[in-house]
Amino acid sequence: MSALSFVKSTSATGAAVPGTTFTVTETAIGVPTVALTSESSGASASPTYRTSAIHCSPCPRGGQGFKGNRYNNPARSAALSCTRILSPAMVNVGEQFAPDVGFQGPWNWRNNRGTTGLNIRHKFVASYTYELPFGKGRRWMERIMRRCLLLALGLASWLTWAQQARFDSHHSSTVMVAMRDGVRLATDVYRPARAGRPVEGRFPVIIYRTPYNKNGLAKDAAFLARQGYVVLAQDCRGRFASEGRFYAFVNEGRDGYDTIEWAAAQPWSDGRVGTAGASYLAWDQYHAAMYRPPHLAAMFALVGGADFYQEYAYPGGAPNLGWPAWLLRSAATSREAAQAPESAARLQSILKDPWQWLALHPRQRLETFRNFPDHFRMYRDLLEHPEFDQAWRQRGFYVKGYYRDIKDVPTLLLSGWYDYFAEGVLENFQAFARLHKSPTYLIMGPWPHGTGAAQCGDADFGAQAALDQTRLMLEFFDHFLKGQPSNSLGREPVRYFLMGGGDGARGAGGRLRHGGQWRTASSWPPASVHTSRYYLAAGARLITQAPSEQGARSFVFDPDNPVPTIGGRYGVPGTPPCAQNQLCSPKIPGCKDARPLAEREDVLSYSTPPLETPIAIAGQIRVTLWVASDAPDTDFTAKLVDVYPDGYALILADGQIRMRYRESFSRPTPMKPGQPYCVQIPLGSTANLFARGHRIRLEVSSSNYPKFEPNPNTGEPVTAWTRRAKARNSVYHGGRRASFLELPVLTQAQ
Structure with missing residues (x-):
């Protein structure tokens, strides 16, 4: 028995x-x-x-x-x-x-x-x-x-x-790990220790690979080592203490593979390897996973996108000035900068006040990198590839083109509604959930590219919005590398923050109490979301029924006087980040007065009446516009705003289209002056509750500077124009040329 x-x-x-x-x-x-x-x-x-x-x-x-x-x-x-x-x-x-x-x-x-x-x-x-x-x-x-x-x-x-x-400390050492081509990458190894002496035995491994200096990872690495992990912090090829030449993103796949397999073979490794990190450090995780390292067991990837061309280099076909600024910061910490203090000092001076540099012609900015060959090459390639061509289809830049190659391992993806890689994170989740058998988790908070806080820009979302990402990472790896139970990884794979619902008063920190709450879902977007259309109409209105009568509004776009960037997903030093009131101030670069942006003559504003019942949205926002211009090329921008009863206009999402790319981002096509065209502008995704008494507003214009470089309106090559000109641009509404906003509305039950 x-x-x-x-x-x-x-x-x-x-x-x-x-x-x-x-x-x-x-x-x-x-x-x-x-x-x-x-x-x-x-x-x-x-x-x-x-x-x-x-x-x-x-x-x-x-x-x-x-x-x-x-x-x-x-x-x-x-x-x-x-x-x-x-x-x-x-x-x-x-x-x-x-x-x-x-x-x-x-x-x-x-x-x-x-x-x-x-x-x-x-x-x-x-x-x-x-x-x-x-x-x-x-x-x-x-x-x-x-x-x-x-x-x-x-x-x-x-x-x-x-x-x-049992581990009261960590022990660290630096080794030079050889890649398949002989180039050696500087790698700090953090091991569990007692009284500073490494503990013998085999442990799971967590790897960070960074272009920002491995020394900056010491705090997290030491913490994880005390929790029973061996942690590797590695400088990417050509950065800081590593050998080789640096070219952003393109070398990280094979180097990541080689590092993972090297780690798995060490006497202190139990053969289970996880990768971790945010932004660039998430992109290089995806790239390494495309080569399917046998010992890769889990990925913890924060704010890493899917399509670098659309998300950061040329979103909507318009040059994003954030990437030149990134290259400038990278050059300032390069090997050449360390060897030439005078050149490094010049770069640091520009970074303190980048406005004059950003105002230069793109080809003039190139000369700044003349003494920094790696960065000169990267910036030159940026200028020479304004279309979506093979340069942007490489594995390092184009994750979505290689989804089926990525190894099937447990993955946690995290981003924020004000992160410029948010849309790519959402696309990655949808693809992994569809293609992989291993669990994939998604967390979306009310955050910018730097995630985890309860505040973002001028808004306070409440203490509940904050997230201890280090503890979350520990629990994730404890679960999938050690087999321990997890409390944070719930049954629903999606956890997102629905912004809104606050009282709008100013909190102790002086920020607007916009509020919000966490919700869960089995998929993204959440089930039962339905698309509602809000049509642009005469009288600057947004209405739910298509107007039968056709009309149009026009404005003059002057590239020498662009609409200033105030908040949103992108920004450069000096611009207000994240959640902001769309109100100018002399402190904001590009503002010449203290008026709301909606009052500018080159901004068309459309609003609903005050809402009688709240409306919650969760998903991607799109704008379809019928437009025309007297120029051979111009831009159109769109911005979704939550307007409080007192007029505070909180930016939620925005997007743009460079008209030469309205048909294809690979093959530019000029406009015929005066001819109407129908274009779609994706504004990305968000989740927000428009409270009772609030208004839903759409703002349309042709610039958003310095988020994007203004279109010169001449039809000349994007990065080689010789002059600028004003353009008279028109937006149609009603009749056969109805323009509209599409919102992903949650059902009342949700």
């Missing part, structure tokens, strides 16, 4: 006794601690009882459940064994076995009739054997088993505490 039972840690009832059969049910799933007891009887007068305390987490997605599986074998004595999927190691009941504290992994429980069907992740924290006399009575046996269970739970708690406290 044999039996196998699971018992909740909070109760000793139901413990296995001779002759007991126990059916495991769904209630066992997710219990933080359970006790496993098994009995094997045979010829021996003193059968062996074994009790192991284990941690248990729910079945992986797509795995078998517990319900209805009966674990007993009345025909013969149980030959119960524990087989690790990743290793042939086996332990049999009755054997003396004490696994190392923290020994973990995916396990299958088997009896002598084959697989039981139970397939979950367990973590052993205690294991010991008792020899008990047989035949002393059922009640006596139950009492002994209860005592054993309590002892197991106490020992499990002590061992859990001991494991957490």
Whole structure:
């Protein structure tokens, strides 16, 4: 006779006794601690009882459940064994076995009739054997088993505490890791330590690869090392202490692969490798995963996009001045800058006040990089490739073109509604969720490119908006590299912050209390979102019914007097970031007065009446415009704004289109002066509650500077124009040329 039972840690009832059969049910799933007891009887007068305390987490997605599986074998004595999927190691009941504290992994429980069907992740924290006399009575046996269970739970708690406290420090060293072509990359290795001395043993590995100096990762690396990880912080090729030449993004795939596999082969590695990091450090994770490193086991990728051309280099075909500014900062910390202090000082001077430099012709800005060959080449290539060509279709720049190559591993993606890579993060999530069997998680907060805070620009979203990303990362890797339970990774793969609903008063920090709340969803966009159209109409109105009468409004766009950038997803030093009131101020670059932007003559504003009921949106916003111009090329911009009853105009999303690329970003086509064209402008995605009494506003213009370089309106090459001219631009509404805004509206239940 044999039996196998699971018992909740909070109760000793139901413990296995001779002759007991126990059916495991769904209630066992997710219990933080359970006790496993098994009995094997045979010829021996003193059968062996074994009790192991284990941690248990729910079945992986797509795995078998517990319900209805009966674990007993009345025909013969149980030959119960524990087989690790990743290793042939086996332990049999009755054997003396004490696994190392923290020994973990995916396990299958088997009896002598084959697989039981139970397939979950367990973590052993205690294991010991008792020899008990047989035949002393059922009640006596139950009492002994209860005592054993309590002892197991106490020992499990002590061992859990001991494991957490066993690394009181870290040990770091620097090695030069050789890539396949012989180039060596400087790599800091942080190992778990006691009293500063590295602990021998094998640990899971977490890798950061950065162009921003590996020394800046010391704090996070040391923290993770104290949690039982070996952490690698590596300078990318050609940056800081690493050898080779630097060209952003393009070398990170093979270098990432080589680093992952090198780490897996080291004596301090257990072979499981995760990658981590934000922005560039997320892009290089995707690139390495395209080559499918055998030992890559998980990715924690923050604010890493999918299409660099559309998201940062030339969004909507318009040159983004943030990328030249990035190259300038990178050059200022290059090897050449370290060797030529005078050249470095000039770059630092420009960075303190970049306005005059950004106002230069693109070809004049190129000369700034003359003494920095790597960055000169990158900036020259930017100027020579304004179209979406093969230069931008390389693996490093174009993640979405290689989704099917990316290795299927557990992945967490995180971004914010004011992050310029937000749309790429959302596209990556949708693709990974569709193509991969491993879990993919998405977190979208009310944040800019620097994520995790409760405030963004001039808005305060409440303390609930803040997120401890380091703790989240630790829990993610503990779950997927160590098999520990997770509290933050819920059943729903999507967690997003719905902005809005605050009282609009000024908080203690002087920011607008816009408020908001976290929500979950099974997909992105959330289910049951429906698209609502708001049509541009005469009288600067936004209405829900298409106007039958056709009309138009016109304005003059002067590239020498562009509309200033006030908040939004992009910005350069000196511009107000993130959530901002669309109100000019002499402190804001480009502003010449203190009027709302909507009052400028080159801005067309369309608003709803004050809302009688709240409207919540979550998803991508699009604007379809019928437009015309007297120029062969010009830009059109659109901006979604949440207008408070007192007139405060909070920017939510914005976008633009350079008209020569209205048909294709690969093949420019000039406009015919005066001819109407229908164009679509994606504004990206957001989630916001327009409260009762608020207005939904759409602002249309032809510039947003210095977010984007103004169009010279001459039709000349994008980066080689010789003159600028004013353009008279028109926007149609109603009739056969109805222009409209599309919003992803959540149902009332959601």
